[in-house]
Amino acid sequence: MDTGKIALTAACLVGFAGIAAARPVATFDHVEYSATEASAKTPPDAFRNPVLPGFHPDPSIVKVGDDFYAVTSTFSWFPGLPIFHSTDLVNWKLVGHAIDRPDQIDLSGLGTNRGLFAPAITHHDGKFWIVNTCIECGDNFVLTADRPEGPWSDPQWLEFGGIDPSLYFEGDRAWIVYNDAPPGEPQYEGHRALWMQEFDQQAMQVLPERTLLVNGGVDLSTKPVWAEGPHIYKVDGWYYLLAAEGGTADQHSQTIYRSRNVDGPYEPGPVNPILTQRDLPPGRPDRVEATGHADMVQLDDGNWWGVFLATRPFAGQSTLLGRETFLLPVQWKDGWPIFLECGEPVPPVVPKPDLPPSVGDDFSGWRDDFDAVSLSPEWITLRTPQGTSHIVHDIDGGTIQLEPGAAPAGSLERPAFIGRRMRHHAAQFTSSFELGSEAEGDYAGLLAFMDEGHFLTAGLERTGKSHSVVVRMRKDEGDAERGEVIHRAPWTGNAIQMRLSFDGGTAVASWRSNETDGWQSSPAIDVEPLSSIHAGLFTGLVVGPYAVAGS
Numbered sequence: 001m002d003t004g005k006i007a008l009t010a011a012c013l014v015g016f017a018g019i020a021a022a023r024p025v026a027t028f029d030h031v032e033y034s035a036t037e038a039s040a041k042t043p044p045d046a047f048r049n050p051v052l053p054g055f056h057p058d059p060s061i062v063k064v065g066d067d068f069y070a071v072t073s074t075f076s077w078f079p080g081l082p083i084f085h086s087t088d089l090v091n092w093k094l095v096g097h098a099i100d101r102p103d104q105i106d107l108s109g110l111g112t113n114r115g116l117f118a119p120a121i122t123h124h125d126g127k128f129w130i131v132n133t134c135i136e137c138g139d140n141f142v143l144t145a146d147r148p149e150g151p152w153s154d155p156q157w158l159e160f161g162g163i164d165p166s167l168y169f170e171g172d173r174a175w176i177v178y179n180d181a182p183p184g185e186p187q188y189e190g191h192r193a194l195w196m197q198e199f200d201q202q203a204m205q206v207l208p209e210r211t212l213l214v215n216g217g218v219d220l221s222t223k224p225v226w227a228e229g230p231h232i233y234k235v236d237g238w239y240y241l242l243a244a245e246g247g248t249a250d251q252h253s254q255t256i257y258r259s260r261n262v263d264g265p266y267e268p269g270p271v272n273p274i275l276t277q278r279d280l281p282p283g284r285p286d287r288v289e290a291t292g293h294a295d296m297v298q299l300d301d302g303n304w305w306g307v308f309l310a311t312r313p314f315a316g317q318s319t320l321l322g323r324e325t326f327l328l329p330v331q332w333k334d335g336w337p338i339f340l341e342c343g344e345p346v347p348p349v350v351p352k353p354d355l356p357p358s359v360g361d362d363f364s365g366w367r368d369d370f371d372a373v374s375l376s377p378e379w380i381t382l383r384t385p386q387g388t389s390h391i392v393h394d395i396d397g398g399t400i401q402l403e404p405g406a407a408p409a410g411s412l413e414r415p416a417f418i419g420r421r422m423r424h425h426a427a428q429f430t431s432s433f434e435l436g437s438e439a440e441g442d443y444a445g446l447l448a449f450m451d452e453g454h455f456l457t458a459g460l461e462r463t464g465k466s467h468s469v470v471v472r473m474r475k476d477e478g479d480a481e482r483g484e485v486i487h488r489a490p491w492t493g494n495a496i497q498m499r500l501s502f503d504g505g506t507a508v509a510s511w512r513s514n515e516t517d518g519w520q521s522s523p524a525i526d527v528e529p530l531s532s533i534h535a536g537l538f539t540g541l542v543v544g545p546y547a548v549a550g551s
Contacts, residue, residue: 026402026416026444026547028433033543034365036501037426046349047090049288050310052325053363054421055540056082057248058118058229059307059325060166060295062128066356068297069121069148070307071098071130072325075538076107076115077380081130083121083148089305089327089353091360094377096149098130104154105137107384109412112451113536118229118293120166124174131158131165131176140165140178142204156204160197167199168232168262174199175262176206177241179228182215190225191216194243196263211263217245218255218268227255229293232262240337241266244292248537250317251278252292254308256337275308275328275339277346286348289313290323296330296337304330305353306339310346311532314425314504318531320450321422322540329353363423371398378421380542382449383414390416390547402547404442409546410452410474410481417447419544428501429543435460435467435494441550443470443482446500448507448527448543453477454535456527457546458509460496467491471509471522475529482548487522500543502527 042048052059058073068089074080080099084092099105099116107115119132130143130152140162141155158165162180175198182193194214197206217224229244241257253276257266277291294308309323328350330337340346361378368376375393392401400418407413422429435444445459454475461470469491472483487509499510499519505528510519532540 025437028400028545030369031431032367035424049326050324051327054423055322056325057309057323060120063297064123071119071121076110080116087358088355091358098152102385113538118164124169133163164228177230188223218272252290254294269336288346306330317533320541381418404547404549408482408548417546419542422541426503430499432497444547447546450535454530
């Protein structure tokens with residue numbers, strides 16, 4: 001392939017390629033994903049949670065006509081802030097990203113758990129709005145778009161601190177409600193408050209005066225922690241304030257307040273929390289944990305539904321899938337909304353809302369032969385593309401080509417890596433690739449990445465005049481940035497088919513020459529240390545092609 005062709009095809013890798021790369025040396029001709037766990041039967045008039053499986057935390061939702069749109073957090077992944085569409089709330093299709101241009105946000109050098117936190121989406125006066133936080137980039141900002149698919153505007157930075165902002169519109173006025181430090185000195189660790197500032201839509205800026213809505217949480221005397229993710233709704237003359245509380249781990253919950261005035265005072269409901277799983281027995285079937293960070297929407301028939309994040313641990317609080325997006329009906333009792341009664345578990349099967357069916361993405365399996373004009377928007381990479389790319393999409397050849405760069409997966413630089421979310425506890429990723437390098441230590445393979453301190457990779461490594469199959473894992477800061485070698489096997493040639501298989505807290509790396517050969521496999525690998533509970537809680541496993549230059 002000549003450099004002109006590389007330059008041409010690099011432009012097709014939207015958001016990844018940037019400047020044309022040097023001649024790539026690791027060539028991947030496909031990646032395939034399949035769930036290997038048994039799929040439980042679901043009645044045709046019901047659905048099974050989560051509706052967005054895999055790493056999709058902090059959901060926010062808006063209804064526009066007969067359509068629903070949702071957005072979730074992405075932290076330091078690019079493109080960021082995925083936009084999903086549905087007509088039935090159950091089946092969702094990825095239609096774009098709000099952050100899909102390198103000049104919108106600079107995520108360079110940020111840890112995987114930093115970057116873009118908790119977006120909130122709304123629609124007003126024919127325009128879509130997202131408010132979001134990137135603390136290291138300049139705190140809070142607002143984006144707008146005429147269409148949910150984009151293009152979205154460049155960020156307009158807002159003059160307030162804190163996190164988790166959301167917009168509420170009423171008539172010609174608008175307000176932003178958000179989490180920030182409490183007035184005065186915090187009384188305890190995790191003491192936060194919910195604040196409000198009016199938003200000037202013409203100036204695209206908040207007005208300077210701010211109003212305290214909630215100090216601490218439902219009951220300050222109990223020392224509630226991390227009141228966050230607030231949203232405001234107006235129903236029957238009341239303003240309802242929905243907010244998370246308890247932190248995003250096993251104590252997570254959702255709370256409700258209301259007021260006759262948009263700026264308060266807000267009183268907590270007679271029943272709080274209105275959603276939590278923290279007091280339920282650990283041995284229950286179909287266990288769901290960490291429920292919270294919800295948003296609600298009203299249907300045309302008057303019924304309400306809510307999306308929220310939760311986890312599905314395979315043991316304890318451990319999951320490789322991260323926080324996922326769930327859906328439940330919201331009931332109203334005596335003027336107050338409630339997701340689940342106290343002590344009620346998240347049901348595994350839920351009757352569908354009465355809505356026209358939607359065609360959503362198939363999360364059970366996929367195969368990408370890299371021969372389409374552009375890559376699937378499901379592919380993401382770490383941090384913002386800057387300068388020369390190490391990733392090239394060759395449409396004619398039907399390949400993804402990676403030039404091994406100096407940045408290993410454990411660094412805060414941008415490695416040569418693209419991946420897609422794992423969505424099932426039992427699943428496998430398979431790829432065929434060649435490592436054409438003659439440089440000592442050059443490496444290419446499949447990377448299963450939770451964050452820069454927690455990952456597993458299996459691939460080919462150049463060793464002397466030959467190659468070896470090498471499996472590495474990094475599970476704490478003391479491990480090498482390339483990961484510690486946990487298995488090595490000899491290999492002849494520079495082409496291989498590689499598979500990473502997961503089943504709960506166990507993984508196996510397998511490899512073979514071609515489709516007719518039998519698989520060789522590593523011993524079973526304990527990957528529970530890669531779980532999100534050990535890696536900052538925020539993200540889930542992302543898996544795909546990876547390459548790194550020798551040391």
